[in-house]
Amino acid sequence: MLELCTISKAFLKGQPVLKDISLKVEKGEFLAVLGPSGCGKTTLLRIIAGLEYPDKGDVYINGQAMTHLPAEKRPVNTVFQNYALFPHLTVEENIAFGLKIRKIEKAQIRQKVKEMLSLVHLEGLGKRYPHELSGGQKQRVALARALINEPQLLLLDEPMAALDESLRKKMQVELKKLQRELELTFVMVTHDQEEALAMADRVLLLYNGQIEQEGKPHELYYTPKSRFAAEFIGQNNFFHFSQLAGQEYQFELGRFIFTQKLPPSFTAAIRPEKVHLSTTSVEKSYPVEIRNIIFRGANIFFTAVTHDGFEILGELPAENIQLEEGQEVYIHIREADLVIIA
Amino acid sequence: MRQSWFKYFLLMPGTLWLGLFVAFPTLLVFLTSFLSRNTYGRLLWEFQIDTYLRLFQWEEWIVILRSLKLSLEVTVVCLITGFPLAYYISRVKKSIQLFLLLLVVIPFLTSSLVRTYAWITLLQKEGLINRLLLSLGWIEEPLELLYNEAAVLLGMTYMFLPFMVLPLYAALEKLDTSLLDAARDLGAGAITVFLKIILPMSRQGILAGSLLVFVPSLGYFFIPDLLGGNRTLLMSNYIATRFSQARDWPFGATLSVLLILLTLALVYLFQKKNPKDNAHEKKV
Numbered sequence A: 001m002l003e004l005c006t007i008s009k010a011f012l013k014g015q016p017v018l019k020d021i022s023l024k025v026e027k028g029e030f031l032a033v034l035g036p037s038g039c040g041k042t043t044l045l046r047i048i049a050g051l052e053y054p055d056k057g058d059v060y061i062n063g064q065a066m067t068h069l070p071a072e073k074r075p076v077n078t079v080f081q082n083y084a085l086f087p088h089l090t091v092e093e094n095i096a097f098g099l100k101i102r103k104i105e106k107a108q109i110r111q112k113v114k115e116m117l118s119l120v121h122l123e124g125l126g127k128r129y130p131h132e133l134s135g136g137q138k139q140r141v142a143l144a145r146a147l148i149n150e151p152q153l154l155l156l157d158e159p160m161a162a163l164d165e166s167l168r169k170k171m172q173v174e175l176k177k178l179q180r181e182l183e184l185t186f187v188m189v190t191h192d193q194e195e196a197l198a199m200a201d202r203v204l205l206l207y208n209g210q211i212e213q214e215g216k217p218h219e220l221y222y223t224p225k226s227r228f229a230a231e232f233i234g235q236n237n238f239f240h241f242s243q244l245a246g247q248e249y250q251f252e253l254g255r256f257i258f259t260q261k262l263p264p265s266f267t268a269a270i271r272p273e274k275v276h277l278s279t280t281s282v283e284k285s286y287p288v289e290i291r292n293i294i295f296r297g298a299n300i301f302f303t304a305v306t307h308d309g310f311e312i313l314g315e316l317p318a319e320n321i322q323l324e325e326g327q328e329v330y331i332h333i334r335e336a337d338l339v340i341i342a
Numbered sequence B: 001m002r003q004s005w006f007k008y009f010l011l012m013p014g015t016l017w018l019g020l021f022v023a024f025p026t027l028l029v030f031l032t033s034f035l036s037r038n039t040y041g042r043l044l045w046e047f048q049i050d051t052y053l054r055l056f057q058w059e060e061w062i063v064i065l066r067s068l069k070l071s072l073e074v075t076v077v078c079l080i081t082g083f084p085l086a087y088y089i090s091r092v093k094k095s096i097q098l099f100l101l102l103l104v105v106i107p108f109l110t111s112s113l114v115r116t117y118a119w120i121t122l123l124q125k126e127g128l129i130n131r132l133l134l135s136l137g138w139i140e141e142p143l144e145l146l147y148n149e150a151a152v153l154l155g156m157t158y159m160f161l162p163f164m165v166l167p168l169y170a171a172l173e174k175l176d177t178s179l180l181d182a183a184r185d186l187g188a189g190a191i192t193v194f195l196k197i198i199l200p201m202s203r204q205g206i207l208a209g210s211l212l213v214f215v216p217s218l219g220y221f222f223i224p225d226l227l228g229g230n231r232t233l234l235m236s237n238y239i240a241t242r243f244s245q246a247r248d249w250p251f252g253a254t255l256s257v258l259l260i261l262l263t264l265a266l267v268y269l270f271q272k273k274n275p276k277d278n279a280h281e282k283k284v
Ligand SMILES: Nc1ncnc2c1ncn2[C@@H]1O[C@H](COP(=O)(O)OP(=O)(O)O)[C@@H](O)[C@H]1O
Pocket: A011, A012, A014, A017, A035, A036, A037, A038, A039, A040, A041, A042, A043, A044
């Protein structure tokens, strides 16, 4: 469907923004490109859309080279970061824009605009101007304006960034449903890791203009390959292990004996929800004091502090847990929960 | 209460100024247009409307129509030349924008009369342009560049171009580039982007600029006088000569009243066109 081969791009007098990016997207797939702000996500989308040309590399859509085709000739549509609705046109006229350019019959345009309005639940708002819409409604118009052209590939640039928290969650579900039902191919860029994991079939983590890691959401979450990936996606505790003898290592909490052979020195991460507590000392458990309990609905977060002052973030289901600040407990760490990231 | 009193107090100097130097003279012109004159041009307190009836004569209309035509031409030429310039200025870096805008308004630092004389030295028979073309051997005889309508058009366009460029720039500067990207993304080529996005979104500036060029160009009399010689009779210099050589103040005043009414009608149309259609501009 979409294939990028070693795309590189630098702007005038600047660092390269993208370095040798290659990726493939299958038909009907939902790919999320995740990365911190300024890492080149928008630039990548613009290169796919044809609004920017790469310095090097090629863009293929359905096997056809598109690298030098201008945006208006590509079978791709975009939902822009701030929607970019035409302020001088009504909702209907905005949505009809693409079809009008293709000189489709008037009656047919009217029919399709109507269908689109109902698809994105904006019936009755067709005569309004963009400034008379809420953020969520604007987003739907932007979506309808792109989808009406039946693009083979839809690009979405931070489509939820301008929405408030609760609306964002709702739109995430809706957008994903739409993509499934219409069997559309989506490439969405976002800096929100939760959003990427929740919506996409596959996530591509972009950092410093390069692909840091690529995989299914749970792969990125549970097996981050680098410190950056582990830090950027979800929350993690990091430990540094150094070999004492054989499989016995020293780390921030004390001693740990691994069952596998490992390098003499490495970093490992553990998710807060994998930090187990026990009231009695068992094997591979370490004494800590509980501080800062934060209640977050279904879960509580706490900070466990060792005698040396090292802090570990933990998470537990809120039910049936009686935890108090200042309580002295043991942290239990299992080898299987440690993700070794070099 | 005190506040509103204070507000009127603040408005006083402006109101006085406008009253003294705009409203009062306009009233005088209006009054004069209904007075009579004796053979020496002296105003007499005898009311008449013959000067208004004269407006319905064809000879007078020729002048008025020629004036309107020239002003329209000036406006169109200013628009065609000013638009690309304003668009270019609005798209470069902010620091360069300021510099270019400065270049656009710098001519205002010199008297417009002086600048019009400068055109004479350029265009006249022994002028710079003719001498250059002669020395290059491109022409045998000096060209008649001065004292025709084209020279007036050139001089007026030169004089009023900034009045077109500034409002156009103000409108285009607000134009978000992502809209142009969005239009292209939806399949619009360069011409469609221009016609469907850039043009409608700069309508406000086009209207304002056109008004600012069209209206004063109707009344500017020394450019047609200096560059058009006495061959180009326009409403503006026609009015001027009614007051000077012809000593026919009542008719000059009548023509002035006509000019004022025309201007007011245009301003009214402009205002009426605006509030509704540009509701979107208030919020973005
Ligand atoms: N047109 C441009 N000219 C110069 N630099 C640009 C341009 N567009 C983007 N950049 C730079 O490229 C980098 C990546 O930008 P962008 O792709 O917008 O990042 P993201 O969308 O991930 O936040 C930024 O450092 C930005 O300043």
